[in-house]
Amino acid sequence: MKKIVIIGGGFGGVYTARHLEKLFRVDPSVEITLINKTNYFLFTPLLHEVATGSLSARSVSEGLHQVFRNTDVNFLQAEVTQVDREAKKVYTSVGIREYDYLVVATGAETNFFGLENNGVLKLKTLADAKGIRDHVVDSLEKVAHEEDKKEIEKLMTFVVVGAGPTGIEFATELTEFVRDAISGRYSMCKKKAENVRVILVHSGGSILKQFSKYTQGYASCILKKKNIELRLNTKVVEMGKEGVVFLGGEKMPAHTVVWTAGVRAVPPGFLPEVAISKEGRVLVEDTLQLMGDENVFVLGDTAGQEVSAPMLAQVAVAQAKVVANNLYLKTQGKKLSIFTFKSRGMFISLGRWRAAGDIGKFNIQGPFAWWMWRTIYLFKFISWRKRVRIMFEWTYDMFSARDVTEV
């Protein structure tokens, strides 16, 4: 019996397990186990919609027991604490698992670039997204009874740090969420909250470097239209629950500060003595095998090479196919294949009815791009149950005000 253990139930881990299941279906000599901290798979590209009330938390998460029901994949909810590569054992919070082959896809963590985060909000996990939404709703509730002008200004100032794709998608949705809420459910604050400010701070001189000039220009134009204050070449040196301080000493009081300035791969603490790439990712061969250990595969945000692929879901999904195939080839004693990354195009949403995307040499924008963006993401969900649920929530959201209940 060959035992394959996969650590991480995100894009890399879940797609590896799904491919392996197909390759080894009804092969009793192979046992596949997937271990993840939570018992759900999180669809991060739509997390900003949970943070701004368009989608519910349940919509962007798929239960892993459900995903692997009626398959030969065993799912275990546990945290991996240590891997003994000599003994080929995985130590978890609920016991020990032995392996012949190990797959590691434990993702990345928020990168604060050495700044103290002092309790500012971030957008990485489901709990983060729910926390942001509740915090924004709470600010609106406070404005309703606040009389002090300065305090009202602070409550109505929203600072988003980081104008990458996540920061921009979030800032555009946040603007719509707050303004819609004020004109609808919080109409009593209309006068007090005339000056809602969404400030998008970016340390670089331009936005969306990974996109074409065309998409960059379109995104800047939408930010302007939505009155989002884009502050380029601006570095945050201090932040907290009272606002931010910029390099040079300027203070920006704000009740809401959300950090979306990046993620970094951290070599998993449970996997000691591994070579690290210059970005801090675990170094792998072109076959995605761990340098110096042919029985361990690493992929997704965790894996690095001399020239690493970007930290994207589409990279993790493409690597998952290579890892699964290579595991299959390995059990057959055949030569492994190598991973090369080819972008399949990129989209960015810019609030309701607006998106932009680069597909090969083509650039699209506006409502059609928005429809395409939504359709593509819809079909990236694993189950039809979730697709139908999201379709329903999106349709409902188009014709109704966003939910501002604090539940």
Ligand SMILES: Cc1cc2nc3c(=O)[nH]c(=O)nc-3n(C[C@H](O)[C@H](O)[C@H](O)COP(=O)(O)OP(=O)(O)OC[C@H]3O[C@@H](n4cnc5c(N)ncnc54)[C@H](O)[C@@H]3O)c2cc1C
């Ligand atoms: C807000 C946001 C928006 C994004 N938008 C996009 C987008 O639009 N398009 C795109 O291509 N990419 C996007 N990304 C990036 C994308 O989410 C990642 O590149 C992708 O998830 C990487 O897949 P992964 O399998 O490496 O890690 P993840 O999907 O993060 O999965 C890692 C899993 O490992 C588990 N884990 C970690 N440590 C342990 C442990 N010790 N024991 C057990 N389990 C553990 C975690 O719980 C998690 O489930 C976005 C990311 C964020 C945060």
